[in-house]
Amino acid sequence: MPIEKIVVNASPLIILAKTGHATLFPKLFSSVFLPEDVAHEIRQVDDAASRLLLTSDWIDHVVVAINPEISRWNLGQGESAVLSFALNNGDVRASIDDRAARRCAEAFSLGTIGTLGILLLAKRRGLIDSARTAISEVRDAGLYIVDDLADLVLKEVAGE
Numbered sequence: 001m002p003i004e005k006i007v008v009n010a011s012p013l014i015i016l017a018k019t020g021h022a023t024l025f026p027k028l029f030s031s032v033f034l035p036e037d038v039a040h041e042i043r044q045v046d047d048a049a050s051r052l053l054l055t056s057d058w059i060d061h062v063v064v065a066i067n068p069e070i071s072r073w074n075l076g077q078g079e080s081a082v083l084s085f086a087l088n089n090g091d092v093r094a095s096i097d098d099r100a101a102r103r104c105a106e107a108f109s110l111g112t113i114g115t116l117g118i119l120l121l122a123k124r125r126g127l128i129d130s131a132r133t134a135i136s137e138v139r140d141a142g143l144y145i146v147d148d149l150a151d152l153v154l155k156e157v158a159g160e
Contacts, residue, residue, distance in 0.1 A: 003093045003113060003121070005031040007062075007085045010041050010049075010078050011097040011143070012115045017049035018141040021134065024122045026058035033092065035064045035081035064088075073104040086110045097143065115143055116153050123157050131157045 006029050013034070016022045025032045034053075039061060042049045053059065066077075067084040075083070079101035086094040086105070093111040095118065096102060105112045113121070115138055123131040135150050 003029065003111070005029060005033070005089070005092045006095045006113065007033040007035065007082050007089075007092050008038065008095040009082045009098070009101070010038050012095045012118060013038075013052070014042060014047070014049040015097075015115050015138050015141050015143045016118065017052045018047070019134070019137040020048075021119070021122070021128070021137070022048075022052055022056075024118060024127055026056075027127055028118065028121055028125065031060060031092075032058055033060045033062050033085060033089075035062055035078065035085055037064065037081040038078040041078050069108070070104065073100070075101050075104060079104075083108070083110060116145065116149065120153050120156060 016024060039053055042053060062085060064081040064085045066080045067087055070080050070083050070087065079096060079098055082094050082096055083101060083105055086092050087108055087110060093113050094105055095113050097114045102112055119128065119131060119134045122128045128134050131154055135153065139145055
């Protein structure tokens with residue numbers, strides 16, 4: 001089933017804004033939700049992501065009450081808000097990179113997509129020319145990616 005709606009954590013938005021790939025969000029998804037807790041975190045630094053929040057009409061800002069079950073995982077405020085929103089809105093995929101947050105999402109049977117998943121989807125839909133270049137750009141922007149995962153994504157793209 002195609003992903004139509006996502007709720008975004010800081011990391012994917014910051015990394016894709018730094019690399020100039022943030023415009024992929026409205027091209028890939030019909031709705032992009034951003035919890036205010038995440039927006040607050042992004043606004044702390046004057047960079048491409050914070051400026052994006054001021055100029056993008058495709059971001060739907062939402063206020064999220066943290067689910068007590070999610071809160072027990074002791075994640076960051078942003079991750080907790082993203083996962084709480086996804087838990088309360090079954091048709092929304094959580095866009096997160098954090099390993100602990102992904103484990104929490106898995107425990108609640110929540111679908112996730114990280115920065116690499118967004119790039120893979122963009123490549124499959126012909127929105128970027130080179131997955132290898134995009135992966136290099138997000139690494140240069142500060143996203144830690146183990147080589148095995150990068151290779152897996154590149155194999156996935158090559159196999160199409």
